[in-house]
Every structure is written in structure tokens, then in C-alpha cells.
Amino acid sequence: MLNKEKTKIIVSLALFLFAIIVRFENEWINHMILIISYLVVGIEILQKALRNITKGKVFDENFLMSVATLGAFAIGEFPEAVAVMLFYQIGELFQDYAVDKSRKSIASLMDIRPDYANVERDNKAQKVKPNEVKIGEIIVVKPGEKIPLDGYVVEGVSSVDTKALTGEALPREIEVGNEVLSGYININGVIKVKVSKEYEESTVNKILELVENASNKKSKSENFITKFARYYTPIVVIIAVLLAVIPPLMISDATFSDWIYRALSFLVVSCPCALVISIPLSFFGGIGGASKEGILIKGSNYLEQLSSTEIVVFDKTGTLTEGIFEVQKVEPEGITKEELLKMAAYAENYSNHPIALSVKKAYDKTIEETQITKIEELAGRGIIAVINNKSVAVGNEKLMNERKLSYTKCNEIGTILYVALEGKYVGYILIADKIKKDAKETIKKLKKQSVKQTVMLTGDRKNSGEDVAGKLGIDKVYTELLPNGKVEKVEQLLKEKSPKGKLCFVGDGINDSPVLALADIGIAMGGLGADSAIEAADIVIMTDEPSKIINAMRLSKKTMKIVKENIIFAISIKVLVLLLSALGVSTMWEAVFADVGVSIIAVVNALRVLNIKNK
Secondary structure, rough: OOOHHHHHEEHHHHHHHHHOOOOOOOHHHHHHHHHHHHHHHHHHHHHHHHHHHHHHOOOOOOHHHHHHHHHHHHHOHHHHHHHHHHHHHHHHHHHHHHHHHHHHHHHHOOOOOOOOEEEEEEEEEEEEEEHOOOOOOOOEEEOOEEEOOOOEEEEEEEEEEOOOHHOOOOOOOOOOOOOOOEEEEOOOOOEEEOOOOOOOHOOOHHHHHHHHHHOOOOOHHHHHHHHHHHHHHHHHHHHHHHHHHHHHHHHOOOHHHHHHHHHHHHHHHOOHHHHHHHHHHHHHHHHHHHHOEEEEEOHHHHHHHHHEEEEEEEEOOOEEEEEEEEEEEEEEEOOOOOHHHHHHHHHHOOOOOHHHHHHHHHHHHOOOOHHHEEEEEEEOOOOEEOOOEEEEEOOOOHHHHHHHOOOOOOOOEEEEEEEOOOOOEEEEEEEEEEEOHHHHHHHHHHHHHHOOEEEEEEOHHHHHHHHHHHHOOOEEOOOOOOHHHHHHHHHHHHHOOOOOOOOOEEEEHHHHHHHHHHEEEEEEOOOOOOOOHHOOEEEOOOOOOOOOHHHHHHHHHHHHHHHHHHHHHHHHHHHHHHHHHHHHOOOHHHHHHHHHHHHHHHHHHHHHHHHOOOO
């Protein structure tokens, strides 16, 4: 499409320059060359203007360009008529290029749509459409292929490229038992995946729906420009008609040709293309730039609101912390760390409790079950086991007190497993949820982004919640909250912000869904977050990194800065040249600059939003 438009412009420009440089004695030959030059680039504009008039859409840029250029021909200003249409089309070419570039920023995301799935049926791999695969079926994914549906690896080891979904540059290693999402690209090994979701519910399909629907939710700036153009255009047409008719009738020396020329210049300047094109383009570019970072923004209204955020409220588990229990510390007394960890792992061998699993994961060695001859679970206290004919007690303070054992109390936050061997205390193991590596820096940078207050809401115990909040530097923390308690706190916080300020809530769990919907802006951690949370949120962070909130805010502020620059610049130049046109000081050439030139500058300025840099 762009190549076709380029060809038209080049042909028209060549004819235009030829007619200007080579002056034929017969003036009509020059006029005919200029008319042909005009029709090459202008015939589609004339046709669009006529079609729109029949549909009742009179006052648009096609109508303005048609009236201005045909009027210029009528008063004998042939070169100016061609120049107006030619430069207008050059401006449109720049705009098409800009839109194309911003679309390409989302194109990589659109490439994640899978074309097929290799599903195992009757011991054969059949190539079918992804929406024909059922939950529980096994699909085979070869190197270089996209993973078409969400599921779990049941066979094979490989690396996957997750960049299209998460923005992560480094490949992710996967093996049996790991979850994989549709849209990942398999890099090197053949893997078999057991499907956990139908295509309509898959990650890739939901992301594509989010992006495709993003443009449906317009920002206030876009709505303002749409309304502005609707009323502004007919007003300037009426003023142009009055400008062409009244002065020649009222002023003795005035001529119709002079004032019609002024009115036509006035019409050319009045075209609101710079605003109508560049403002939506700025937001579209912002959404595109965010998608490259693994941030999915569901509409330009949310991108605009993000720049006015005053309060940011966080969930704790899975948002600021990993949501995975891990061994954080092993403190032995009289034995080695390895021996302490081994005893606890052997004692917890038959348990599937998250605490037991974290101990076994930290031990990371084969457990010889023949060495375990007795296991006794004591509800709410721990485990008594006989390992290598030695009595091992692993549990909490209650177990130690019950056994009347002297032990060193640990005052750190988390789950503490005290271990005793043959009735003697030998150390403790601290298990806790790990704070995300970028969480502290995120809170620090939020305060530099003009955020007045950071708050954490959690269902966790008071000491656990306050410990995390203190380590991160969060202003307020509310603990032991049920979902309705979180809603009540957010309702209270909404009353504390200014009328123009926004409250942003960041969460990932099913219990966060009501609060995500209630907040001015809901941000969901999309990588591991619950489907309901992603559905309720306005912005989805596919990498699960809190620091991406800073990137999104910077992008929002940069977008709004560019939008304001374009509005002020375009309106200022247009008002100035409109006045000069009415006074007869400016010519059609200045009018062309005020329309096409301003449009090009505004569009180029809008493209800057794609070049957001992380700091």
C-alpha cells in the first residue's frame, strides 16, 4: 500500500516540477500538466469527499482539501492547488508510515498465534487446529515450533523462548513437570505436553484478545480530539464562506478573487489532521511499546490514567514475593549443615506439605528409604522418625517443649523447623517466602514517580506481613485480611486520593480479582497469576516483575507529554496562520505548512513514544 502511494507521489511531483521549470508558451499546456499531476494524487481524495457527502459526512479533511484545491483552480492558482494536494498526500504517507511502524511494534506479539498443533491420537501425531484439541490430550512440539496450548511437560527436556509473552531475553529451561504456556517457542528438544486448557482459555488467545480490543477504550485526550474535530470543522467552513463573501461586499477596494484566495488558505490551514492522527497514534504507539516490554495495556484510557497515579496498593504473596516456600537458612549446632538438612529431608520424606517439599528440594539428593524405619506425624507439632536406628524429631516450638528439649529460639520471620537427634537439639531450618529481587527497588522508584503512598494488603499473619513491608520500605501494611477486607481497605484508600489522582492495585490471586476491578487501575501479574485476576485487570505484566510497573508509568508519562506537546503545537500554529490567512499576510504555501507540515512534525513526535528507555 505504501509503495503504491509513493509511486503516485513521485509521478505527481515529477509532473509538477516539469510544469514549473519548463514554461510552455501556450499556458494551457502547463495547466493540463498541472491538472494531470493533481489528479494522480488527488482523484481518491475527491472520490472520498463525494462518497462521504452522500453519507452525510460532509466536514472532514477530504472535503476541506477538495474545496480548497478546486477553489484554487477556479481563481487560476494552478500551482498552489497542485502543491496543496501533493503535500497533503506526502503528509498522509508519513502518517501511514508512522501507523505501520507502531503496528509492527505489536506485530511480534501477534506472531505468537499458533497455526496448528501436533496431537497424539491412535499412537500417531495428527496436525490439527489448536481449537480442536481437548484438555488432557498430548501434543508433540518439535524444535522451532510454537507451543499452541497451555499445559505441562510429560516427556522431554528443552529450552523455550518466552520473549513474546514475557519480554524475557534469555531462554527458559523446561523439563518434565514444568508448566508451559501457549505462545512460547520450543528451541532445541522435542517435548510432549499434556494440555491443561482449551484454546479459547489459553494464554495466547487471551493476550491476543486483550491487544485486539485495546483500541476500543479511548482515553480522555482521544475523546476530546474526536469531539473537537466534530464541532471545529463546520465552524471554520462557515467562517471561510463568510470570509470569501462579506469583505468584497463591504470594502470598496476588495476583490472577490483576493478574498476567495484568503478563504481557501484559511480552509487548508483549518484541517485538524495533525491532532486527529497524532493523538491516537501516540497512544497506539505507547500500547505497542509496552507490549514489547511484556506489559499488556487493555486500552489507551488506562495508559493515560497511569500517569496520574497517587497511591499504589500491593498484594504480598506472588506479587512482591515469589509465592514459593524455600529454605532460607540452615543453622546447625554440633553437626554440619548437610547432616542437619539430610535428617530433616529424611523425616519429611513421605509428606507432600509445601514445607516438606521445600526441605527435600533444598537437600536435592536421593533419599534411601530403607534407612527410615519409623514415621510418626504429630498434628500441629511435627514428625518423629527413626533414621539409621536413631530417633529424629523435626517440628515447631510446641514439639521441642513437649519433648522438654533445650533449644536456641529463632526470632526470624517464617516457618522454623527445629531438629533434635537422640533427644539433643542439633539446629534449625528457616523456611520462608522469598521477596522478589526487584521488589525493593520498585518501591523506591515509585516514590520518584510522584506516587504519594505505597500500601500492602495481605491475608498473611501480622508478623510476616510487617516484616516484608519493613524490608521493602512500604508506607502502610494491613494484614490478616480476607478478600472482603481487602475491598474495604481499597474503598477507604480511594477516598484519600485527590479528585484527579488514581489508585493502582497490583495483585495476582483469585482473591485479588474484586480489588483489581474496584481500583482505578488494576495491574495483574500475568505469568503465574490466576485467570480471574488477569481478566479483571486493566494492565497485565507477563514477566511477574514488579519493576515493570515503573516502565509502564514512565511510558504513560512520556505518552501524555507527547500528546500535550502535539495539542499545544498544532493548535498554536494553526491559530497563528489562520489569523494571517484571514488578514491576507500568509499565502497558500504557509497554509500548506500549517496543515501538512504540522501534521508531519506531530506524527514524527508521536513516534518518539516507541523509544522508551529503562533507567
